[in-house]
Amino acid sequence: MNGRPLARPAGVRNVVKDMPPPSPNRRIAIAGATGLVGRPLFFQLQRRGFRLSILSRDPAAARLLLPGAAEYLSFRPAAREGRWAAAVDGAEAVLMLAGASSFARRSGPDGRREIRESRLVANRGLVTAMADARVPPRLFVTASSVGYYGFLDGLRPSGAPPPVADERTLGGNDEISRDYRQLEGAARAAERYGVRTVVVRTGLVLATEGALPEIAARVRRFLGGIVPPGDQPLPWIHLEDEIGLWLLALDDPRVRGPLNATAPEPRTNREFMQAIARRLRRPLWLPMDGWIVRRWTGEGALLFSHGRSVAPRKALALGYRFRYPTLDGALRALLRRTELSALAPRPAGA
Numbered sequence: 001m002n003g004r005p006l007a008r009p010a011g012v013r014n015v016v017k018d019m020p021p022p023s024p025n026r027r028i029a030i031a032g033a034t035g036l037v038g039r040p041l042f043f044q045l046q047r048r049g050f051r052l053s054i055l056s057r058d059p060a061a062a063r064l065l066l067p068g069a070a071e072y073l074s075f076r077p078a079a080r081e082g083r084w085a086a087a088v089d090g091a092e093a094v095l096m097l098a099g100a101s102s103f104a105r106r107s108g109p110d111g112r113r114e115i116r117e118s119r120l121v122a123n124r125g126l127v128t129a130m131a132d133a134r135v136p137p138r139l140f141v142t143a144s145s146v147g148y149y150g151f152l153d154g155l156r157p158s159g160a161p162p163p164v165a166d167e168r169t170l171g172g173n174d175e176i177s178r179d180y181r182q183l184e185g186a187a188r189a190a191e192r193y194g195v196r197t198v199v200v201r202t203g204l205v206l207a208t209e210g211a212l213p214e215i216a217a218r219v220r221r222f223l224g225g226i227v228p229p230g231d232q233p234l235p236w237i238h239l240e241d242e243i244g245l246w247l248l249a250l251d252d253p254r255v256r257g258p259l260n261a262t263a264p265e266p267r268t269n270r271e272f273m274q275a276i277a278r279r280l281r282r283p284l285w286l287p288m289d290g291w292i293v294r295r296w297t298g299e300g301a302l303l304f305s306h307g308r309s310v311a312p313r314k315a316l317a318l319g320y321r322f323r324y325p326t327l328d329g330a331l332r333a334l335l336r337r338t339e340l341s342a343l344a345p346r347p348a349g350a
């Protein structure tokens with residue numbers, strides 16, 4: 001989800017009404033700030049007065065996209081040395097959202113390897129920099145996924161509803177969940193250096209770009225449908241709550257280890273697709289599994305075809321109030337804007 005030209009998604013600021021006062025001398029290093037989740041997170045942190053070190057493969061492009069950071073550094077995590085590593089030293093927090101997207105166009109086994117390796121190398125590089133730092137950061141928050149819990153071992157759910165996973169649930173046995181176990185293990189190595197470490201296990205992020213407008217565009221063209229069998233859950237979260245949970249991890253020292261970033265209202269694929277169709281006033285005719293599988297690599301497709309229910313137990317226990325707890329509320333906010341978006345073009349003549 002690397003669509004660039006989105007600036008400050010409307011309404012994100014509402015998440016942090018009770019935010020602490022700005023902290024002018026505190027610095028946060030962010031890798032992946034240029035992405036779907038990173039951009040609104042960047043603007044929230046900037047608004048709070050943090051000094052921000054941006055770690056990017058393309059610092060010049062990051063500067064254009066995210067003006068006003070303290071520094072823009074070339075992020076080469078495979079190399080131990082570099083100015084980016086110095087930015088980790090003494091930072092209040094290091095936030096890691098970088099890596100090849102699970103929702104990039106399907107690109108075969110090489111694409112899958114790139115997704116795994118890019119995230120693993122980035123986490124390992126950052127933790128090595130923490131080990132080398134004179135003053136390790138106080139906090140490390142890294143992006144993981146509900147893919148950690150597994151995709152029902154590759155079996156389509158049928159009949160009995162699958163068990164709901166929460167942060168206490170063990171990881172799955174399929175290849176993707178093993179990848180996430182490895183990634184989280186690499187990130188949590190930071191705990192050895194006294195760094196409070198949080199892994200954010202995110203479901204499908206609903207926003208005005210990314211997967212939702214692509215699906216909405218198909219529904220609008222009468223090409224939308226349920227992914228069979230339809231009763232498989234689709235763990236989702238509104239972008240604004242995703243940002244809210246990263247800020248919770250930053251603000252609340254009780255948050256450590258895994259933190260599920262999913263909405264509290266479980267929805268099946270059928271309910272998800274029907275809610276979009278209702279919103280766009282379109283019927284659902286064709287099953288959409290073929291398109292989903294052709295469109296996205298591995299996890300991106302599996303979230304739709306073999307997803308499982310994931311509860312945000314920890315966030316709720318800590319008192320986090322979801323701004324978009326219901327799917328209808330999230331779609332009402334997003335699809336209105338999506339309809340105006342170039343990412344969801346109307347069919348010619350419509």
Ligand SMILES: NC(=O)c1ccc[n+]([C@@H]2O[C@H](COP(=O)([O-])OP(=O)(O)OC[C@H]3O[C@@H](n4cnc5c(N)ncnc54)[C@H](OP(=O)(O)O)[C@@H]3O)[C@@H](O)[C@H]2O)c1
Nearest residue numbers: 001032034035036037056057098099100101118143202205
């Ligand atoms: N979006 C979702 O629905 C979703 C769902 C589950 C989990 N997540 C997790 O949340 C994190 C943030 O999600 P997002 O949607 O904001 O990510 P994103 O937009 O796809 O990518 C974030 C950033 O990663 C860097 N990047 C892209 N391709 C890369 C590659 N091949 N190698 C190394 N770096 C690369 C880019 O930063 P630079 O160009 O500046 O280096 C990009 O802006 C991801 O790591 C993902 O694991 C997201």
